[in-house]
Amino acid sequence: MSEIVTVSTRPFEGQAPGTSGLRKKVKVFQQPNYAENFIQSVFDVVSPDPGAVLVIGGDGRFHNRTVIQEAIRMAAANGYGKVLVGRGGILSTPAASHVIRKYKASGGLVLSASHNPGGPEEDFGIKYNIANGGPAPESVTGAIHARTQVIDRWLTVPGEDIDLETPGEYRVGGMTVSVIDPVADYADLMETLFDFDAIRSAVKGGFTMRFDAMSAVTGPYAHEILENRLGFARDTVVNGTPLEDFGGHHPDPNLIHAEQLYLAMMAPDAPDLGAASDGDGDRNLIIGRGRFITPSDSLAMLAANIECAPGYKGRLAGIARSMPTSAAADRVAEALGVPCFETPTGWKFFGNLLDAGKVTICGEESAGTGSDHVREKDGLWAVLLWLNILAVRKISVDELAREHWARFGRNYYARHDYEGVDKAGADALMDGLKAQLASLPGQSFGPLTVSVADSFSYTDPVDGSVSANQGIRVLFEGGSRVVFRLSGTGTHGATLRVYLENYTGPDGNLGAETGDMLAPQIAAAEAIAGIERHTGRTKPDVIT
Numbered sequence: 114m115s116e117i118v119t120v121s122t123r124p125f126e127g128q129a130p131g132t133s134g135l136r137k138k139v140k141v142f143q144q145p146n147y148a149e150n151f152i153q154s155v156f157d158v159v160s161p162d163p164g165a166v167l168v169i170g171g172d173g174r175f176h177n178r179t180v181i182q183e184a185i186r187m188a189a190a191n192g193y194g195k196v197l198v199g200r201g202g203i204l205s206t207p208a209a210s211h212v213i214r215k216y217k218a219s220g221g222l223v224l225s226a227s228h229n230p231g232g233p234e235e236d237f238g239i240k241y242n243i244a245n246g247g248p249a250p251e252s253v254t255g256a257i258h259a260r261t262q263v264i265d266r267w268l269t270v271p272g273e274d275i276d277l278e279t280p281g282e283y284r285v286g287g288m289t290v291s292v293i294d295p296v297a298d299y300a301d302l303m304e305t306l307f308d309f310d311a312i313r314s315a316v317k318g319g320f321t322m323r324f325d326a327m328s329a330v331t332g333p334y335a336h337e338i339l340e341n342r343l344g345f346a347r348d349t350v351v352n353g354t355p356l357e358d359f360g361g362h363h364p365d366p367n368l369i370h371a372e373q374l375y376l377a378m379m380a381p382d383a384p385d386l387g388a389a390s391d392g393d394g395d396r397n398l399i400i401g402r403g404r405f406i407t408p409s410d411s412l413a414m415l416a417a418n419i420e421c422a423p424g425y426k427g428r429l430a431g432i433a434r435s436m437p438t439s440a441a442a443d444r445v446a447e448a449l450g451v452p453c454f455e456t457p458t459g460w461k462f463f464g465n466l467l468d469a470g471k472v473t474i475c476g477e478e479s480a481g482t483g484s485d486h487v488r489e490k491d492g493l494w495a496v497l498l499w500l501n502i503l504a505v506r507k508i509s510v511d512e513l514a515r516e517h518w519a520r521f522g523r524n525y526y527a528r529h530d531y532e533g534v535d536k537a538g539a540d541a542l543m544d545g546l547k548a549q550l551a552s553l554p555g556q557s558f559g560p561l562t563v564s565v566a567d568s569f570s571y572t573d574p575v576d577g578s579v580s581a582n583q584g585i586r587v588l589f590e591g592g593s594r595v596v597f598r599l600s601g602t603g604t605h606g607a608t609l610r611v612y613l614e615n616y617t618g619p620d621g622n623l624g625a626e627t628g629d630m631l632a633p634q635i636a637a638a639e640a641i642a643g644i645e646r647h648t649g650r651t652k653p654d655v656i657t
């Protein structure tokens with residue numbers, strides 16, 4: 114047994130994991146003991162069996178390597194038998210989930226702030242995933258937070274940094290560290306799920322795409338899968354080299370931050386499919402030539418066509434979506450005769466449903482789609498399922514969308530974000546909404562009459578746990594609605610999200626502009642919530 118060093122420390126305020134782990138500015142994480150306190154709190158709570166396996170990976174952002182080296186030494190001191198770490202410290206979030214599952218690890222540390230910008234002045238994050246490969250549930254994150262409030266020491270072993278660039282086995286204290294190829298296991302998994310032959314044939318037949326890796330983690334994965342294994346041209350993947358600061362951009366695949374891709378896809382000579390993924394590889398953006406697909410529609414369209422993919426043939430058990438995600442998927446579930454579950458925001462809420470085999474595919478309006486192949490949302494997976502469907506059905510994205518709406522109707526949908534607003538104002542807005550819940554039903558706002566208003570609460574059908582206060586829903590007669598929520602992932606001030614939805618049946622106007630179709634809901638949202646009064650903002654910063 115090698116020497117274990119005990120370092121004394123004091124608690125930091127505010128180490129509560131948010132929607133997706135602990136996220137703070139790099140400068141905050143660089144304080145002595147800050148990352149160590151959090152990681153030790155994780156280890157204290159999960160108390161690994163002697164010899165347990167831990168996976169460590171990150172999205173390649175600034176500060177990754179420093180924390181990884183420290184976490185490895187701490188894992189050795191805390192009794193882990195082996196750490197698996199991606200070469201260069203790289204593992205996309207879905208790949209980390211897969212590696213945890215494949216190698217039967219007890220859990221993993223995922224170092225990422227997802228789609229938030231990176232670099233010395235920007236964001237960093239640490240998330241703990243459990244043995245099923247998914248984000249820790251609230252019972253675990255709550256215990257981790259409680260531990261951070263009383264922690265007084267962390268454990269490490271003396272030792273040099275290991276060579277993260279060279280795959281192979283290393284010894285740290287009494288523990289083995291295995292530096293693995295971050296891509297191979299994941300790419301192999303994708304081959305078991307999708308009809309690579311059909312996609313290869315489509316590519317040979319002239320099908321083209323552009324994948325924007327946003328200088329983030331999916332570059333190496335996309336080069337290998339799209340170009341090497343599927344035969345797309347060598348210039349298909351753009352911004353394919355992970356950079357510590359993502360080239361100074363927000364690695365968030367939406368129409369604002371992936372504007373270049375969007376503009377390219379709206380041009381007459383656009384490729385057949387445009388796609389992008391975020392900092393850590395779990396989000397996706399899908400744009401056909403001249404046709405953007407909202408994440409909510411993407412979930413519904415993928416579910417409706419999932420039979421095209423060999424890995425899902427004949428086994429769609431159910432669909433799950435987060436509450437603010439549009440109800441487009443509900444209509445597909447109904448037509449296919451499978452259940453549809455409505456969960457709070459956050460991928461962790463899908464874990465139990467997936468483990469219990471109640472759902473096969475899940476999605477969120479926040480550009481996340483995934484399935485039971487791992488326990489995280491998965492950006493490249495969504496892109497590959499789209500490719501698989503388009504290749505088998507020999508149909509364009511636009512044709513598929515129109516056909517879908519003609520069958521199920523169209524849920525016009527948008528999200529308005531008010532970023533970095535004063536926290537007190539945002540809280541007052543939400544409190545004001547709560548105070549109105551009882552009186553709203555029956556009130557009219559322009560053409561809309563409120564039928565139900567509530568604060569969303571979820572009872573997990575598997576373990577019975579209750580998550581209350583998950584956003585305010587205002588449902589109108591006729592099936593449209595407005596949802597209000599404060600973001601759980603920001604690192605400064607508060608971000609107000611207003612989710613707007615208007616359903617039009619198959620016989621209605623299916624080809625309108627989304628903004629026009631949502632005008633009454635937008636006006637109602639302002640009238641009900643007093644957004645300008647509480648935030649001082651007259652328009653959103655981002656519309657997705």
Ligand code: G6P
Pocket residue numbers: 132133227435458459460461477479481599600601602603610
């Ligand atoms: C992360 C989670 C998602 C969730 C999203 C919501 O990306 O992984 O599951 O939907 O955060 O973020 P918000 O900022 O709206 O809390």
Ligand code: ZN
Pocket residue numbers: 206226227228391392393394395396
């Ligand atoms: Zn992400």
